[in-house]
Amino acid sequence: MSKRQSSKYKLDRRMGENIWGRPKSPVNKREYGPGQHGQRRKSKMSDFGIQLRAKQKLKGYYGDVTEKQFRGYYKEASRLKGDTSQNLIGLLERRLDMMVYRAKWAPTIFAARQLVSHNHIRVNGVKCNIASRRIDVGDVIELRKKAKEMALVMEAQTLAEREVPEYVAVSEDGKAEYVRVPTLDEVPYPVVMEPNLVVEFYSR
Incomplete structure (x- = not known):
């Protein structure tokens, strides 16, 4: 990793x-x-x-x-x-760690990667700890029961700085489905x- x-x-x-x-x-x-020359006029x-x-x-x-x-x-x-x-x-956008991030289960993409690598995520009911795992349309990812109570996850769900995009469908029981492959315009950069x-x- x-x-x-x-x-x-x-x-x-x-x-x-x-x-x-x-x-x-x-x-x-x-x-x-950054650095001592950071304020110089850019060429x-x-x-x-x-x-x-x-x-x-x-x-x-x-x-x-x-x-x-x-x-x-x-x-x-x-x-x-x-x-x-x-x-x-x-x-x-089809990476597993990005799917976790888009579902608002982690405050940052780095935290999303950590959730995956620490075995807190299941893909179609099977535990997966590979952050680069490719998600297909129709795949369902879910948080393990223990992960739902983590402070990190609860903090992420309250963030006002971003919303769940339309190509990810999140349910209240801690599951998220990958609805479709997004276009550039749909990705909330x-x-x-x-x-x-x-x-x-x-x-x-």
């Missing part, structure tokens, strides 16, 4: 955006980048730099996804029929994501 070695909010400051829409983000107080970015930034932002949003995994998602998206950028978003630039980056 991959583990994020650096502070997750460092990514927020490097991008100059509150990527996860969290009230704790340092960007809310300091919009400039014009090259096309490569813009594409790289878009890739870092999208990859960072999904938590501890490794570069190898992310490139693998791109390659698979390019093989599927239709728009590659839309396919890429669809594949990323707090900031603008540009998967088309990510496709350009990898297809160079």
Whole structure:
């Protein structure tokens, strides 16, 4: 299992955006980048730099996804029929940890990954601790009875900063069904994501 070695909010400051829409983000107080040169005037970015930034932002949003995994998602998206950028978003949203996050069972994507890895989630009635497990349309995930009483889960359900999207149907008995693969417009990103630039980056 991959583990994020650096502070997750460092990514927020490097991008100059509150990527996860969290009230704790340092960007809310300091919009400039980290380090002693963070307040310098930014120079014009090259096309490569813009594409790289878009890739870092999208990859960072999904938590501890490794570069190898992310490139693998791109390659698979390019093989599927239709728009590659839309396919890429669809594949990323089908991860089990993202499904847990979208169901509002965890306050952050990192907490969602931890819930999965600690065996608190079942997929179609079977225990699963693989965060990258792909969820298919019609699959039902559920919280274990013990997990429903966790402070982390109860806190997440009261968060006003985000809502459960329409492509995830959550019931009151602690179950969530994956209704359909979403399009880019349906995914509730707090900031603008540009998967088309990510496709350009990898297809160079």
